[in-house]
Amino acid sequence: MNFHKLILTNNACYKAGRTITPKGIMVHSTGANNPNLKRYVGPDDGLLGKNQYNNHWNQDKPDGRQVCVHAFIGKLADGSIATYQTLPWNHRGWHAGGSANDTHIGFEICEDGLTDASYFSAVYKEALELCVYLCKQYGLTEKDIIGHYEGYQKGIASNHGDPKNWFPKHGKSMDTFRADVKAGLAAAVTPAPVTPTAPKKYYRVQVGAYSVKANADAMLTKLKAAGFTDAFIKYSE
Structure with a gap:
């Protein structure tokens, strides 16, 4: 995982200062053809690149909305893929549009035109590694991971279809994602020490x-x- 941190301290969500005990992870995708992290994360830290429109989410109400997630996955200025943490993991985010805000860490994968298999493969892998990391940190399993659309089906999130609008185009689903996280967690288990x-x-x-x-x-x-x-x-x- 190519991990970086830039907390959105100017966002009203961060200023609200509410915390949660993470009990799950919600996967989102942005719904816009813009894979660049600088669209959402800013200001430029030397890796992101400059957002000429200054419409990133490090402001009180980006685009006039009360929105904020814990992390974004997408492209840096040099085209490489990275994860940016944008809220403390135990901060109550504004990502689900429902009660999942009180229980789930939420992150966005920056969408492109949805047809680039290479880009999808890279961000999918990055998202897997982020979820393995968070599961280990908070004692979660793959069963605690849902997509935004699944949150809606459970009555804990707003009516959005992500990431179901994107994953199946590349032969993936939230079920395959959870299976891949499970495999990642198994591979990350530390072997028992050998008794001398x-x-x-x-x-x-x-x-x-x-x-x-x-x-x-x-x-x-x-x-x-x-x-x-x-x-x-x-x-x-």
């Missing part, structure tokens, strides 16, 4: 003490003949 092998122990046996040295020498010879080495025989006068 205990060092081998040796036990010394002292066979006796002799007042006649010849008898001691005879026992020593007998032990060596039986395969015992000097390391196992304690012999002293």
Whole structure:
């Protein structure tokens, strides 16, 4: 994940200062043919590029609306794909148009003309990695991820069709997305530590003490003949 942070501190949502305990993730797509992050995230940090219209969302009510999400995925000025966090993850966003604002982290994937398979593949992968990261951070699973349209079906979001308007054009759906997140979470599991092998122990046996040295020498010879080495025989006068 090509991760960056630019919190939209001028947005009225951020200023409201309300927090949530994240219980799910809602996937959105912007519904406009503009894959550039600078359209929504600003001002330019040297990577985004300059928004000549200054209509990014780092203002009180962008486009006159009360809207704000936790992150955007799209193109930087150099054409590479990145994720920008735009609200603290536990901040109550204005993305769902319903009660999901109280429970879900929401992020937008910047749409293009919906036909570029290369762009779709790149942002889809970035979205997967973001969801794996958030699931691990908040103890969520793939079952806690929904699209905006699914939020509407559940009665917790407004009547939008995203990202169902886009994913099927490239053979994907929210079901395949969840399956891919599940696989990503499984791959991210840290293997159990290997228990080191205990060092081998040796036990010394002292066979006796002799007042006649010849008898001691005879026992020593007998032990060596039986395969015992000097390391196992304690012999002293």
